[in-house]
């Protein structure tokens with residue numbers, strides 16, 4: 001696998017990033033040849049972004065067998081192959097972003113080339129045609145001005161995710177946080193991570209699937225300090241009609257990702273008698289949110305300023321940069337990301353974000369009541385973590401009450417009854433848990449993208465921020481630097497922060 005001279009010439013010209021398109025991926029022969037040339041070109045400051053469309057990607061076992069027969073010339077290539085196997089995604093149709101090293105990423109698009117090509121938002125530097133690499137664009141093509149530093153407002157999962165995604169791209173990030181990291185919605189003791197199965201092309205289904213898949217890959221490579229267990233989840237529906245709808249939907253997915261499950265099998269997997277038949281989501285589980293936020297922020301290019309409430313945000317009339325007034329003084333930045341969950345009056349446009357209070361309840365772990373999987377329906381109960389099952393969560397619009405309420409615990413007790421009848425005997429067994437607020441939009445999708453020049457948002461992650469905000473951070477960073485977007489083209493509109501805005 002020796003690098004071709006023409007590839008070395010191409011890579012020699014690359015600056016911050018180099019994007020390549022290949023149709024077909026197979027066992028990655030061409031990909032590894034490209035990476036070998038990339039390593040030989042020795043461009044430590046440049047990132048290689050490889051996009052491959054494959055109508056039928058190999059299964060993990062077939063890929064593993066194929067890679068074991070390849071002769072990798074360097075230890076760096078062998079490590080890359082190991083990462084590829086570690087991160088090989090559950091192969092449902094769609095976009096799968098794999099961050100293989102700090103420099104090399106692979107966007108594997110599973111689907112027919114003719115369908116997928118128009119869905120890819122990217123400017124490629126080169127593409128493979130018949131195994132030869134050629135320039136894709138005229139040399140004069142114009143790329144986005146690459147930001148060198150960015151200020152992020154808010155250190156919850158949304159802010160931490162976009163900060164990390166920018167930092168990985170070599171951008172210096174300052175995070176301004178009014179309290180401390182994970183002090184808002186992202187500070188719950190445990191969060192459920194799972195996709196929301198739904199209609200075939202439902203945006204929430206697609207975003208949550210891509211989001212969970214991405215998060216699990218990130219945690220597999222960076223999650224040593226994060227308490228989590230991707231133990232799987234069982235989803236029960238409210239009635240037979242919804243069950244049948246999901247059963248049809250499940251047929252579009254590989255069973256490793258989603259499958260219908262009988263009540264007895266569900267009970268055997270959960271270790272407890274479950275209320276009904278349902279659906280098994282093997283790629284799901286729970287995570288400790290604050291640990292995830294801290295792990296994301298732990299990067300040499302990120303500096304976090306705590307106790308810094310941003311009170312105002314305005315564009316300077318002369319130099320056009322954004323000025324933020326906070327408790328500790330005036331901050332100026334050419335590029336700002338709002339990640340404060342709610343817009344807090346900081347956006348020049350009213351973004352139409354509602355507030356929904358949520359209270360968790362906790363149930364102490366008891367002998368003989370082992371729960372092996374996350375159970376969910378109109379709420380959830382997790383396996384015991386640190387001696388407690390977490391039960392979530394109530395939902396009250398525009399309710400500012402910070403006190404935990406026994407009536408909420410009673411509501412959460414009913415949620416457990418609908419999942420695991422008899423698992424708890426009465427509501428007094430529950431202990432009141434944390435109260436926090438979800439920032440929600442009318443369509444239950446977050447607001448992610450560009451607001452104005454130099455001003456971006458990753459807001460309103462609603463009830464699924466732990467599952468979806470990490471991928472949204474990656475998507476936003478790609479948008480900001482002009483990299484291939486890790487979601488199909490229509491997502492620019494689905495996530496558009498101005499879709500409900502009034503000036």
Ligand SMILES: Cc1cc2nc3c(=O)[nH]c(=O)nc-3n(C[C@H](O)[C@H](O)[C@H](O)COP(=O)(O)OP(=O)(O)OC[C@H]3O[C@@H](n4cnc5c(N)ncnc54)[C@H](O)[C@@H]3O)c2cc1C
Nearest residue numbers: 154156157158178184185186192310341358464465466467
């Ligand atoms: C009860 C409950 C249970 C939930 N369970 C789950 C679950 O199981 N799975 C799941 O995926 N999701 C769950 N969610 C949703 C998830 O918690 C949220 O979507 C997520 O935490 C939102 O993250 P965020 O970073 O957008 O907001 P936050 O975590 O609220 O972070 C915003 C940060 O911005 C800071 N900030 C705000 N204003 C300013 C300012 N002016 N200047 C500086 N800093 C500022 C805040 O202090 C805060 O730290 C749950 C939510 C609730 C309420």
